[in-house]
Amino acid sequence: KQEVTQIPAALSVPEGENLVLNCSFTDSAIYNLQWFRQDPGKGLTSLLLIQSSQREQTSGRLNASLDKSSGRSTLYIAASQPGDSATYLCALPGGSYIPTFGRGTSLIVHP
Amino acid sequence: KAGVTQTPRYLIKTRGQQVTLSCSPISGHRSVSWYQQTPGQGLQFLFEYFSETQRNKGNFPGRFSGRQFSNSRSEMNVSTLELGDSALYLCASSAGTANSPLHFGNGTRLTVT
8 A cells, every 4th residue: 555654743933944855655566756835624735746757846935855675755846935835735636546646735934 | 727616625424314425626636535533533535436446445434435426526425324434534536546746625614412
């Protein structure tokens, strides 16, 4: 059974800091990995999708890396802003497993 | 391109009643999956429909059921509601291949009293 773990569970930082959110999974036989953000009471907004053959993906201030062999992914947020405050989830959305999600990292960026 | 649309946004029901939630996927997407999100359990997979057929199912009781129509719209039904069914119900659509990303709607907040 695939399991996804996210560390840390919560993070509070001042504006402007560079951040690293971690995601680990137990079975490296994945098709892809997807990072989402979720604002309170809302759905999930897709941030980045990394295919299993890729090592990283970038979108603006966000960079996600994937190391399948070690079962790890990181989401790097550069120059954090208060608008980045949200819960960030990583997920293994496809393949032979049912879609599996981490519990998320709750991020607060204070001015 | 319109996103994933879920209706209604909020529902309040009483124990023992049943409820039906609706999800309209992104145009062209043939897969719709449903999830329950609670503070205690996080985001849990309920089931997935692809081209009107249930393709995958999570570990939920038979009170939770779904269907998909020929236009890919999907409905989820919960019968004999329990207090523990109070949650945010999310649906996601995708193209349905193994490497397709998921796109989520804003969810339906169900409160059972």
